[in-house]
Amino acid sequence: MRRPGSIESMAELEVQHAAHRGEVARRLLTELRPYRGMLTVAMVFIAVGAGAQSLAPYLVSRAIDRDIGHRDLLGLAGTMGALLVVYLVGAFAQREQTRRVGAMGQRVLAVLRVRLFTQLQSLPLAYFDKRSLGDLMSRVASDVETLNQFFSQGLTQLLGSLIGLVGILVTMLVLNAPLALACFTIIPVMLATTWLFAARARRAYRKTRETVGNVTAELQEEIVGVRQAQAFNRTEMNIERFRQRNAANRDANVAAVGVTSAFSPAIDVLSALSTALVIGYGGSLVLAGRLSVGMLAAFLIYVQQFFRPVQLAASVYTLMQSALAGAERVFAIFDEPREPADIPGAHVLQRVEGNLEFDRVSFHYDPANPVLRDVTFQVRRGQTVALVGKTGAGKTTVASLVPRFYDVTSGTVRLDGHDVRQVTRASLRQQLAMVLQEPVLFSGTIADNIGYGKPDATREEIEAAARAVHAHDFIAALPKGYDSVLGEGGSSLSQGQRQLLAFARAVITDPRVLILDEATANIDTRTEALIQQALATLLAGRTSIVIAHRLSTIRTADLILVIDAGRVAEQGTHDELLRHGGLYADLYQRQFRESQPVRSTG
Numbered sequence: 001m002r003r004p005g006s007i008e009s010m011a012e013l014e015v016q017h018a019a020h021r022g023e024v025a026r027r028l029l030t031e032l033r034p035y036r037g038m039l040t041v042a043m044v045f046i047a048v049g050a051g052a053q054s055l056a057p058y059l060v061s062r063a064i065d066r067d068i069g070h071r072d073l074l075g076l077a078g079t080m081g082a083l084l085v086v087y088l089v090g091a092f093a094q095r096e097q098t099r100r101v102g103a104m105g106q107r108v109l110a111v112l113r114v115r116l117f118t119q120l121q122s123l124p125l126a127y128f129d130k131r132s133l134g135d136l137m138s139r140v141a142s143d144v145e146t147l148n149q150f151f152s153q154g155l156t157q158l159l160g161s162l163i164g165l166v167g168i169l170v171t172m173l174v175l176n177a178p179l180a181l182a183c184f185t186i187i188p189v190m191l192a193t194t195w196l197f198a199a200r201a202r203r204a205y206r207k208t209r210e211t212v213g214n215v216t217a218e219l220q221e222e223i224v225g226v227r228q229a230q231a232f233n234r235t236e237m238n239i240e241r242f243r244q245r246n247a248a249n250r251d252a253n254v255a256a257v258g259v260t261s262a263f264s265p266a267i268d269v270l271s272a273l274s275t276a277l278v279i280g281y282g283g284s285l286v287l288a289g290r291l292s293v294g295m296l297a298a299f300l301i302y303v304q305q306f307f308r309p310v311q312l313a314a315s316v317y318t319l320m321q322s323a324l325a326g327a328e329r330v331f332a333i334f335d336e337p338r339e340p341a342d343i344p345g346a347h348v349l350q351r352v353e354g355n356l357e358f359d360r361v362s363f364h365y366d367p368a369n370p371v372l373r374d375v376t377f378q379v380r381r382g383q384t385v386a387l388v389g390k391t392g393a394g395k396t397t398v399a400s401l402v403p404r405f406y407d408v409t410s411g412t413v414r415l416d417g418h419d420v421r422q423v424t425r426a427s428l429r430q431q432l433a434m435v436l437q438e439p440v441l442f443s444g445t446i447a448d449n450i451g452y453g454k455p456d457a458t459r460e461e462i463e464a465a466a467r468a469v470h471a472h473d474f475i476a477a478l479p480k481g482y483d484s485v486l487g488e489g490g491s492s493l494s495q496g497q498r499q500l501l502a503f504a505r506a507v508i509t510d511p512r513v514l515i516l517d518e519a520t521a522n523i524d525t526r527t528e529a530l531i532q533q534a535l536a537t538l539l540a541g542r543t544s545i546v547i548a549h550r551l552s553t554i555r556t557a558d559l560i561l562v563i564d565a566g567r568v569a570e571q572g573t574h575d576e577l578l579r580h581g582g583l584y585a586d587l588y589q590r591q592f593r594e595s596q597p598v599r600s601t602g
Contacts, residue, residue, distance in 0.1 A: 024324050024327050024328050024331060025324060027327070027331055028147075028324075028327055031108050031111075031112065032104070032108060034111075035104045035107060035108065038100060038103070038104045038107075039101075039104060041100055042096075042097050042100040042101045042104065042159075043159070043163075045093045045094075045096040045097040045100065046093070046097045046159050046160050046163050047163055047167075048089065048090075048093040049090050049093035049094050049097060049160060049163075049164070050160070050163040050164040050166070050167035051167060052086045052087070052089050052090030052093065053090060053164050053167060053168070053305060054164075054167040054168055054170075054171040055086050055171075056083060056086050056087065056090075056301075057171075057297075057298040057299075057301035057302050057305070058171065058175065058298055059079055059082055059083045059086065060083070060294070060297060060298055060301060061175075061292070061294035061295045061297060061298035062079055062294065063076055063079040063080065063083075063294070064292075064293060064294030064297055065292045065293065065294030065295070066079075066294075067079050069294070094160070097156055097159075097160060098156045101151075101155055101156040101159065102151070102152050102156065104151075105148075105150075105151025105152055105155055106148075106151070106152070108151060109144065109147060109148050109151060112144065112147065112330070113140075113144060115334070116139075116140060116144070116330060116333060116334070117140075119333055119334055119336070119338070120136070120140075120333065122338040122339055123333075123336055123338060123339065124337075124338070124339045124340075124405075124406075125400075125405045125406065126365065126406065127336055129365075135214070135216065136333075137216060138212060138215075138216035139326075139329050139330055139333060142212055142216065142326070143326035143327070143329050143330050144326070144330065145326075146319075146322045146323045146325075146326035147323050147326055147327060147330070149319055149323065150319055150320060150322075150323035153316070153319065154316045154319045154320050154323065157312055157316050158316065158320070160309070161309030161312055162309075164305070164309050165306065165309055168302055168305055168306050169184075169306075171302065172299065172302050172306075175295060175298065175299075176291060176295060176299070178285075179278070179281060179282055179285065179291065179299055180299075182277060182278075182281050183274055183277060183278060183299070183302075183303060183306075185277075186270055186273060186274045186277070189270060190267070190270050193263075193266050193267070193270070194263075197259060197262070197263045197266070200259045201256065201259045201263075201321045204252070204255050204256035204259045204321070205256050205321040205322045205324070205325040207252040207255070207256070208249065208252045208253050208256050208322065208325065210252075210329075211245070211248045211249035211252045211253075212249055214245050214248065214249070215242075215245050215246055215249050218241065218242050218245050219242070256321070256322075267307060270307065271303070271304070271307035274303050274306070274307065275300065275303055275304070278296070278299050278300055278303050279296075279300070282296045282299055282300075283296065339425075340407070342423075342424045342425060343421065343422065346422060346423055346424045347422070347423055347424070348423070348424055348427040349415070349418060349423040349424070349427040349428055349430075349431065350427075351431070351512065352415055352416040352418075352431050352512050352513075353381045353416050353512070354380075354381040354382065354415075354416070354431075354512040354513055354541075354542060354543035355378075355379070355380055355381055355414075355415070355416050355417070355543070356378070356379040356385075356402065356413075356414070356415055356513065356543055356545075357377075357378045357379075357412075357413070357414040357415075357417075358375050358376055358377050358378075358398070358401075358411070358412075358413055359376060359411055359412045359413075359414065360374050360375075360376055360410070360411040360412075361374070361375040361376070361398075361401065361408050361410070361411035361412070361413060362374055362375070362408065362409050362410045362411055363397060363401065363406065363408055363409045364409050370409075370566055371394050371397050371566050372394050372397055372398065372401075372566045372567075373565075373566045373567050374411070374567065375394075375398060375411070375563075375566075375567070375568055376411075376568065377559065377561055377568065377571060379543055379545075379558070379559060380543075380558075381541070381543060382541050382542060382543065383543060383544075383558040383559065384543075384544045384545075384546060384554075384556075384557045384558050384559075385543075385544070385545055385546070385557065385558065385559045385560075385561060386546045386547075386548050386554035386557035386559070386560045386561070387399070387545065387546070387547045387548070387561050387563055388547075388548055388551060388554070388560060388561070388562055388563070388584065388587065389562055389563035389564055389569075389583075390564070393563040393564055393565060393566065394563050394565075394566045395547045395563050396517055396547060398545075398561075398563065399434075399515045399517060399545050399547060401413050401420075402415070402420070402432065402513065402515065402545065403425075403428065403429050403432050403434070403515075404420055404421070404425055404428060404429075407421060408421075415428070415431065415513070430509075431511060431512045431513055432511050432512070432513045432514075432515065433453065433505075433506035433507075433509050433511035433513075433514050433515070434506070434514075434515040434516075434517065435499075435502045435503055435505075435506050435514075435515070435516050435517070436502070436517045436518075437517055437518040439490070439498045439499050439501065439502035440502075441486055441490035441493075441498055441501060441502075442486075443485075443486065443487070444485065444486065445480075445482065445483050445484060445485055445486070446475055446478075446481075446482050446483070446484050446486065446501065447459065447462050447482040447483065449486065449490075449501055449505060450462045450465055450466060450482075450501060450504045450505050450508060451505075451508060452505050453505055453506075453508065453509040454508050454509050457508055459482070461508060462482065462504075462508065463482070464508075465504040465505075465507045465508040466482075466500075466501075466504045468504070468507050469500050469503040469504050469507060470500065471497070471500040471501060471503070471504050474497055474500075511542065512542055512543065513542065513543045513544070513545070514542055514543070514544045514545070515544070515545045515547075516544065516545070516546045516547065517547045518547050518548065518549050550591070551584075551587060551588045551591050554574070555574040556574070557573070557574065558573070559571060559572070559573070560572060560573065560574060560577055560584065562577070562582070562583050562584045562587075564583060569582070569583055570582050570583055570584055
């Protein structure tokens, strides 16, 4: 049984949500609406191809009955010439329909990718808190690629098959209705067979898309955590767990192939039955003088052509079902509610002084488990407030409410007297900068990363920001200096160097409020000393919120809040809290004792 909240159960819930919003195939077709003109031209070529396909057997019957039967060599040459023209026209039409539908499909996919990226950028942080990064990457890459294959290959064949089937059915009825109706008795059986396999294949390939997402998620997590895995001797256990998820994906794909592999033989049997019916019934009509030999030959060709698109669908079936299952997962992201829009009439926040106030603020993700309860404090312009407490006490949540990564459940957060919910998010976040414990660097140059929050920054501004946080010296020592290209995550730099770049990125935006979320926790003592010197100058005139693990770094804070179980348990300056002898004093004394060197007694 699956655990609630597991990757597998979340994937199933989202698939059900997308399916509830409408038929996935219909939603895919609606993506083609902006390209109706291209689709119309492609449909013309598909119709021409279907016409050529329907006309060719009739020309064969005419060659047998009229030309060969009357020993008309000239007429036979003319019929063969006409047949050649028909085949050439059909080949040209097939080329054009494939090219145009493929081009249309690529345009649809390009728009889908942009919409998907835009949607992911617009979702609230709570969405990402509950999802695996690997599963999301699987949706963006693997699931979209299945749609790429469908639009590039399957859609042309599907449209061509449907129109070709209609053309064949109409032509057979026109040439000989009784024999055609006899052949059509197979159609209900064929439709029932197709429906049965479609339902089973849909479920099977939905499972394959879920399991491949699990594999991708596991792979991403273990690659990121390979250092920890080796340090804790978890490699064998992780390999075994990956084997299990990979085996689940293998079993799902084997089951899906087993479903689709039975479809083609079933259609082959129906094709053979239909051929036998034409030969038996058509042959009796020939013997009775009610049907010519040439027309019988034409009907045999038509029967083969009739089942050829269905047999082709068998080969495309895997692709189509996998694409539909992938589309369900993509549409599940589209169906997620975006970050709430600014309220009507929200005003643009101009440059603020930096006076921050929390007024009886409470917050929860789940009503049954409140994260913050009745948090109240004030910070004036240029002051520093430090948040301390045990892991999970709610410190980061307090800081996240200021830029409105989350909105308060009750109470009010004010910046210069403005309720942050009453101003536009963009103007609010322009006043802020945040530096996290684990700095996020992007592929590109060092200059690009420092100027990330200010795209129009000059090189002089970038260098000034780097000098302010004592990062200029190590940057200048690199072979290409500020033009040095960073690898993924800045892996070529030390932890301290990456953090210094994150500080420079924050400084260059000249924020009025600076949020430091344990930003010095992973920095060595010498680097931290340099940063503290820089911050003493940089934070002058700015409001700062510091989430600190090392209590020694916040002794000069104007206000220290001790957060315990979502409440402000204590508040005051460092000296005041030490004299109080409460939680802060206990935490400080513990850290002080732990930092003392252990003396040998031997």
